[in-house]
Structure formats: C-alpha cells, structure tokens
Amino acid sequence: MIVPFLDLQQINQNHETGFQEKLNGFLKSGHYILGANTRRFEQEFAAYCGSQFCIGVGNGLDALILILKAYLELGQLEKGDKVLLAANTYIATILAVKQAGLEPVFLEPDKHTFNLSPIEVEAQTDTHVKAVLVTHLYGQLADMAALREIVKKRGLLLISDAAQAHGAEDLNQVRAGSLADAAGFSFYPSKNLGALGDAGAVTTNDKQLANIIMKLRNYGTSSKYVNDLIGVNSRLDELQAAFLLEKLPHLDGDNELRRIVAKRYLSEINNDKIKLPYWDGTKNHVFHLFVVQVEERTNFCDYLEANGVGYLIHYPIPPHLQKAFSEYKELSLPITNYIHNTVVSLPMSPVMDDRQIDYVISILNAY
Numbered sequence: 001m002i003v004p005f006l007d008l009q010q011i012n013q014n015h016e017t018g019f020q021e022k023l024n025g026f027l028k029s030g031h032y033i034l035g036a037n038t039r040r041f042e043q044e045f046a047a048y049c050g051s052q053f054c055i056g057v058g059n060g061l062d063a064l065i066l067i068l069k070a071y072l073e074l075g076q077l078e079k080g081d082k083v084l085l086a087a088n089t090y091i092a093t094i095l096a097v098k099q100a101g102l103e104p105v106f107l108e109p110d111k112h113t114f115n116l117s118p119i120e121v122e123a124q125t126d127t128h129v130k131a132v133l134v135t136h137l138y139g140q141l142a143d144m145a146a147l148r149e150i151v152k153k154r155g156l157l158l159i160s161d162a163a164q165a166h167g168a169e170d171l172n173q174v175r176a177g178s179l180a181d182a183a184g185f186s187f188y189p190s191k192n193l194g195a196l197g198d199a200g201a202v203t204t205n206d207k208q209l210a211n212i213i214m215k216l217r218n219y220g221t222s223s224k225y226v227n228d229l230i231g232v233n234s235r236l237d238e239l240q241a242a243f244l245l246e247k248l249p250h251l252d253g254d255n256e257l258r259r260i261v262a263k264r265y266l267s268e269i270n271n272d273k274i275k276l277p278y279w280d281g282t283k284n285h286v287f288h289l290f291v292v293q294v295e296e297r298t299n300f301c302d303y304l305e306a307n308g309v310g311y312l313i314h315y316p317i318p319p320h321l322q323k324a325f326s327e328y329k330e331l332s333l334p335i336t337n338y339i340h341n342t343v344v345s346l347p348m349s350p351v352m353d354d355r356q357i358d359y360v361i362s363i364l365n366a367y
Contacts, residue, residue, distance in 0.1 A: 003347050003356045005310030008189055010351045012196065015246050019196075022242035034218070037241040042201070044248060045185075048167075049177025051203040053210035056236025057217050060163040060186025063200040064096035064133070066234065067159055067182045070212040071131070072100065073229060076157060081130040086116040087336040089135040091319045093161050096184075097133065105129060106320055106328065108335045112278040114138065114291075118146035131157035136165035136176055138314070139192065139258075139288035140279070144170060144179045157181050163200075164288040166193040167255045171282060177203040187244055192258070192288050193251050195240040257350035258287040261357055265290055265346065268361045273300075275342075289314055292364075293342040300344060300367065307363045312345045 012019070022037075029035060038056050046054035057063050071077040079101040085093055087106035097104040107120040116134045132151055134142045144160075151158045162168075163186035165176040177183045187199035202213050212229070215222055220231025262285070266276055275293040279285050291314060294300040304311050318340040320328040347360055 001355070001359045002308040003310055003352075003360055005312055005345070005347050006190055006349050007351055008194070011194075011349060014351070015243075015250075018246040019243055022246055023239070026239050026242050032238050034235055035238045037238050037245060038236050041236070041241040041245050041248070044245065045177075045201060046203060048248060048251075049175050049183075049203045051178045051183075052205045053203065053207065055202045055210055055213045055217060056241060057200045057202060057213075058234035058236065059198040060161075060184055060188065060200040061092045061096060062217075062232070062234040063163075063184030063186070063202045064093065064159070064161060065099050066213045066216050066232075067184055067202055067204075067209075068096060068100035068102060068131075069216055070209050071157060073212050073216070074208060077102065077130055080128075082126060082128045083131045083133050084116075084121055084124060084129055085133045086114075086135055086137070087320060087331070087333045088114060088315075088318060088339050089137065089161065090163075090315060091322060091324075092163070092186075093133060093135055094319045094325065096161075102131075103128075106331055106333060106336075108333055109137075109339070110143075111335060113140055113142070114339060115140060115142035116147070118143050118150060121147060121150050129156065131159060133159045133161060134180070135161040135163075136168060138277070138291050139164045139168060139286040141165060141168045141170060141176060141179070141284040148179075160184070162203075163188075164191065165286060166191060166288075167251050168286045169283045171284075173283075178205070181206060182209060187240070192255060192286055193244065193247060195237075196243050197237065197240055199236055199240040199244065200234075201236065254350035255283075255286040258348060259283075259285070261348055261352055262287045262290055264357050265361065269364050271365050271367055273367060274364055287348055289345045290348040291343050291345050293339075294344060295342060297342060297344060303367055304344075304363070309360055309363050310347050313343060314345050315340060315343075 042054040110117040158180040160180040160183035162176040162183040182204040187195040216231040220229030
C-alpha cells in the first residue's frame with residue numbers, strides 16, 4: 001500500500017462542483033481584483049475567527065510583514081525594536097521581522113508543545129523588546145492566557161502567526177485569530193483551509209490597525225490614485241477568495257476528521273523508538289501536522305519510504321542555522337537543535353480512510 005503524506009488532489013476533488021460554480025460566477029462578474037468574493041470572505045472569516053476585521057492579503061508572509069509595518073506606521077513599533085519568537089518556527093516568521101526592519105530574539109520553545117514558552121518570555125528583561133510574535137506550531141495553540149498576562153504587564157504587543165492553526169480554539173471557545181492583538185494567516189494549498197494558490201489574511205479587533213493594513217496592501221492608497229503610505233501590492237486574489245468561501249464551511253468538519261486520525265495514532269502507535277506529540281485532547285489542536293520524534297531519523301525515513309508511507313520533515317534546518325541568517329549561527333539553542341534533528345511529520349489529512357490509518361500504524365509499530 002502507498003499512503004501519501006498529503007493528497008491535495010483528493011481533498012480538493014470533494015469541492016470540484018462548488019469550485020466550478022465559483023469560477024463561473026467569477027468569470028461573469030467582470031471584477032477580478034478586490035471584488036465581492038474578497039469582501040465576502042473577509043467578512044465570513046472574521047466572523048469565523050471571532051474578530052472584528054479581516055484583511056485579505058497575498059500570502060501568510062505578507063500578512064505578518066504588514067502587521068509589523070502597520071504598527072511601525074502607528075508609532076507602536078520603531079525600526080530596530082526587538083521581537084520575541086520561538087527559535088524553532090518556520091523561517092517566514094523571522095523573515096517578517098527582518099523585512100519590517102525589526103530584530104528577532106530567538107527563544108527556546110516549550111519541550112512538550114514545541115510552542116513559544118511563557119517561561120522564556122517572562123525571563124527576557126531587555127527594554128528594547130516591544131513585541132511577542134507567537135507561532136501556533138503544527139496547529140496547536142500556544143499558551144495564550146499566560147502570554148497575554150505577560151505582555152499586558154509589560155506593555156508589549158502580542159501577534160500570532162496562525163498560519164497552521166485555522167480553527168484551533170481555547171477552552172473558552174475563542175479561536176486563533178482573536179487571541180492576540182493581530183494574527184496572520186496563510187491559505188497555502190496544504191493548510192487546513194487551503195486555497196488553490198497563494199493567499200493570506202490578517203485578523204484583528206483594532207480598527208486603526210486594520211485601516212492601515214488595508215492601505216498598505218494596496219499601494220498605500222486611501223482611494224484610487226491617492227497614496228497615503230508607502231505600500232505594497234499584496235491583495236487576496238479574487239478567485240482564491242471564491243475558492244476559500246467554498247471551503248470555509250467545511251473547515252470545522254475537516255479539523256475534526258484530522259483529530260480522529262490523531263487520536264488513533266496517539267492511542268494505537270506503541271513503539272519506544274517513536275516519541276508521539278503532546279496533546280491535551282481539546283480543540284486547541286487542529287493537527288495541521290502530526291509530528292513525531294525519532295533518534296535515528298535517516299534510518300526511520302528510509303524505512304517509511306521503503307514501506308510506502310509518505311512523510312516530510314518540518315523543518316530540517318533551524319532558522320538560526322540557515323545561511324540567510326548567518327549572524328545568528330553562534331546562538332546556543334540545544335532544545336531547538338534537537339527538535340529540528342529528530343522531527344518527522346506523518347500522513348495527516350481529512351481524507352485518510354481507515355485502511356490507510358491502519359497501515360501507517362502497523363508500519364510504525366513494526367519499526
């Protein structure tokens with residue numbers, strides 16, 4: 001048997017009729033940039049996240065960059081200010097900070113959740129730190145209650161990289177997108193809510209921030225040919241917005257199907273050589289990825305490949321050891337390094353059937 005890591009074709013095949021209807025409507029509209037689909041998706045995704053505002057942008061990286069640049073425009077950040085973040089995040093998180101003219105501060109993650117550790121944040125005393133950028137890694141919410149308490153006490157901004165956490169919610173049923181001052185989302189095709197190309201969004205309850213981001217994404221304009229700010233071209237594509245509108249009503253159901261797969265993995269994989277991820281069983285995890293740890297990763301991956309089980313590594317090289325960030329290569333981050341050297345992502349999607357799940361479990365137990 002072959003079990004793909006992720007079968008995007010099958011996921012999207014379930015929506016083909018709806019996609020075709022959306023495409024036909026798009027073609028007949030004659031309005032292809034910032035039209036009715038984008039406005040409607042912004043309204044519906046804001047309502048879904050429980051936030052007042054949603055601004056559709058070109059991709060998840062732009063979402064984070066525009067949040068930071070908007071805070072610079074508002075004077076709540078200044079060039080050179082420091083931003084705390086988990087050292088094991090995807091490189092886009094750090095790229096956003098650098099491209100906004102700010103300075104990342106790499107912190108070791110929590111050993112169990114791999115998310116930003118409130119203890120590490122609390123220990124930071126540098127007065128140049130002005131914001132915390134927290135990634136909900138692999139689809140699991142960070143400890144936002146603790147982080148909100150810290151930033152409130154210190155007067156810091158709290159920004160979420162929610163690119164992997166669409167629909168994740170805390171014990172108070174507050175979803176990712178409403179747990180921080182602002183949140184950036186990616187709708188890259190492989191995400192839990194995935195477009196058929198690049199797409200992203202920002203959610204916030206801050207009207208002033210939302211207005212600035214709306215200008216920045218569209219050349220800095222307040223009205224046609226009137227430029228208030230030095231902006232960029234990063235608008236949610238009208239056709240991608242239409243496709244996202246088709247998929248959004250199915251997101252909660254798809255997330256629950258992912259949790260069903262995760263529950264089976266967690267209860268039925270029994271192998272001392274494989275460390276399973278931490279999960280408290282609540283809806284705070286949407287399992288964008290199911291990530292295990294193994295000491296002999298190369299051998300393990302060869303074994304999976306030989307037995308037809310798809311996998312990926314998220315991520316093989318930590319950001320501070322990437323050539324692009326060579327100025328940080330001397331940082332001592334043993335927890336981060338260990339995570340990046342041992343993680344392997346197993347097949348996880350809402351379209352996996354019982355035969356595939358059974359097979360993955362049997363192969364891992366036989367390793």
